[in-house]
Every structure is written in structure tokens, then in C-alpha cells.
Amino acid sequence: MTEMVLKPQEEEWLCNSNEALTIWFLEPSTDPDREFDSVQVFPMFTYSIFGDKEQIYGYKDLEITLKFSSGSFATYFDVRYSDKIPDVSSTSIADNVVDKIKALIPNDYITNYDAFLQTVHEDAYSFKPMGEKITEYRLEEGDDVIYEIYRATFETPRFKEYHKRFQIMILFYIEAGTYIDEDEKWETMLSFEKKRIGDKYTYSFMGFCTMYNYYFYNREKCVNTENCVVIDQINNNKVPISERVNEGKVIPEDIRLRISQFLIFPHVQGKGHGSKLYQTIYKYVLSNSRIKELAVEIPNDSFEAIRDKNDLLYIREQKIFEGLVAPVDKNTIDSIRRKYKLNKRQLLRCLEIELLRKLNKSDAAAYKAYRLQVKERLYNWNKEILKDVDRAERIEKLEETFKGLVEEYQEILLKYN
Incomplete structure (x- = not known):
């Protein structure tokens, strides 16, 4: 929103964007008396959409609704309000909420709610995760609910379209988060809940981690002082794998895998899924001979807590x-x-x-x-x-x-x- 000084009578048209926007996750219910289960959450951040003050101007009783099919992430988008300020001058034009959101979600979003519910019902049993299944786990032994983690890249069938559906969560829940490009060197770990309803299984998307492959130059293999200096500069600056440097004098063989974005959705946090996702990534790193180092872009406090906990427990377990x-x-x-x-x-x-x-x-x-x-x-x-x-x-x-x-x-x- 453009910065402006509001007159007292205009402040009634102002609202907090974090409160006006609600996010819902819908899935078929295990309760035979109820067709769907839904969970409502609110965004932590909307400044990248509505400005640093996270305010929207020009409406009364504004309600912005984004609903997602919990597995396929099919998207329903709706905006409602009781009144909108008349466009009487250039200084009193209401913020274009619809266009701001439309620019951030794929074109196949749904505006008819009945059509959306039909999509939720159909996708619940037809949607399957994409990519390579890395692991599965249960929170408790004998639990009927299984959790699965998959690895995908932008070359993985269906993933590019799927990523366009869920990437808006980056803006809502990762501070200073931005959309990533579709570079082939990105990898993403996807976390899903798998549960049985009747004689069928349904998947719910729980979170993800994006990771980028960077060159890792082994300083021990440098052949002269010039190359050693170049290696130090590259490793410190984390030059991407797609960049060629030093006219080919230093040939990279190895990878530094750097975690960029790590998110477990709010309604499934606090159950240990973040730790399971991090453990899976670390085991994947240890099992891949090309990966020589696991790094993190800019860890926030919540991720650093997960990282510290799991690294320390592993170190003690292995008596490192x-x-x-x-x-x-x-x-x-x-x-x-x-x-x-x-x-x-x-x-x-x-x-x-x-x-x-x-x-x-x-x-x-x-x-x-x-x-x-x-x-x-x-x-x-x-x-x-x-x-x-x-x-x-x-x-x-x-x-x-x-x-x-x-x-x-x-x-x-x-x-x-």
C-alpha cells in the first residue's frame, strides 16, 4: 500500500492485513457424520504483499479467504467486505486486494466454493505425492497414521505446478521469505501425512524444505597458491553450482547442500515433524557421496532450535x-x-x-x-x-x-x- 497520511474520518477504512486474511486447510473427514475437516490459521507476515505496516486501506469488514485442499493444495480464493471507499480522488483509492493475491497464486485458483469442495473430495483420493520417497515414519509405534517424506526437483513430473500452489506459504510464515526461481539445482523435501479413510488412503501436505546445490571446492586438492585463494573465496561466498569460475582452473567435484527455506505448517507444528524432516535431510546428506557439507542460509530461532537439538542428539549417539x-x-x-x-x-x-x-x-x-x-x-x-x-x-x-x-x-x- 502507498504510504499516506490519513484523516481521522479515513482511519475507519483501514485494517490489519494479518487479521483480515485467513487460511484454511480442508480434507475429507474420518467422522462419518461430517464430510470435511477444516483447520483455520492466520498468517504471521503479510508485509511482502501489503506493505511494511501490514495494513489494507479502503474497506470495512474486509475478509480475505484462502482455502487449500490439504493434499493437492488446490486453491480457493475469496474477498468480501461490507463497504468500500468511493474512488473520489487519487488519495482515497482502495488497495487492490484481489490483484495483489492473484499475482501470487497460480491461475487455476477456484472462486466457486461448491466447485472447490468437489475438487477437495476428488483430489483427496486421487492425489499422490511426487518425487522420490526418501523415508516414512510413525509418531508412535503401531499408529495407523504414516508420515512420508519425498525429494523432488523442478525436473520432477508435476512438482513445478505443485510448487506454484504452495509457495505463497513462504511469504506468510518465513520472515523475509521470497519465491525461488525454477533453477534445476534446487531440491525440495516434501512432508506428507498418509492416513486411511475407509478402504482408501489420503495424503495431507505438512511442510517442506528447499535446498540449493553449491559447488564445494576441496582446498586440499588445490595445485597452487592462486587456486587455493580462489577456493577460499568460492567456499566463503558460496558460488552456485551453475557458475564457472577462474576460467576452469579449479574443477569442482563436490557439493555443498544449503538449506534455504524450512517450514512445517502451523496446524501441524509441535508434534516433532520438523525434527523428522531435518533428520531425513541430514541422513540424505550423509548417504550422498557428492555432498560434502550441509549448510544453512540464514537460520531463524525456531529452525536453529531444531537444528541444535538434532545435531546434538546425533553427536551424542555417535559419540563423535x-x-x-x-x-x-x-x-x-x-x-x-x-x-x-x-x-x-x-x-x-x-x-x-x-x-x-x-x-x-x-x-x-x-x-x-x-x-x-x-x-x-x-x-x-x-x-x-x-x-x-x-x-x-x-x-x-x-x-x-x-x-x-x-x-x-x-x-x-x-x-x-
């Missing part, structure tokens, strides 16, 4: 840090990183958490060794910022950051000790 005490030498860290394919920042984070868990804080020498190892990592990570800071201030900033980090680690250990 067994017997290690600070300071841990670089060769040991690099060897672990190569074997378990965690990116360096996450590996060091998990190492520091586990060293703290086993640390005898009454042992002054051991605590000092731990503190110095963490501070060295903090300094190296922030060298460009700290290099121009005088020594006394640098020491103070590192100590302050170290203490804050230890508090964060202790909170994590309280959850996952």
Missing part, C-alpha cells in the same frame, strides 16, 4: 566428541567435519556446547582452556570487525560475547542435556 577436551586441535576438527559433513560454524557450536556440558567448572585450568578456545573462534569469526578496535576494548568485547554465549549454551543444555 568422546574424550575431547579443550583445546581441540584444528586437524581433529577438520577430520570430524569431513566425516559428518556439518558446516564449520555449526560443528564448532556443537563442540563448544558439548565441551561445556562435560566441563568441570571448578577446574580453573580446564575452564581457562575452554574460554580461550571459544574466544579464539569468536575472534577469527569477527576479525574484520575487531581488527580496528584497540586491544583493551577488544578483550572486553570478547569477554562480554563469551559470557553471553555460555548463557545461551546453558539454556540449550537445560533443554537437551
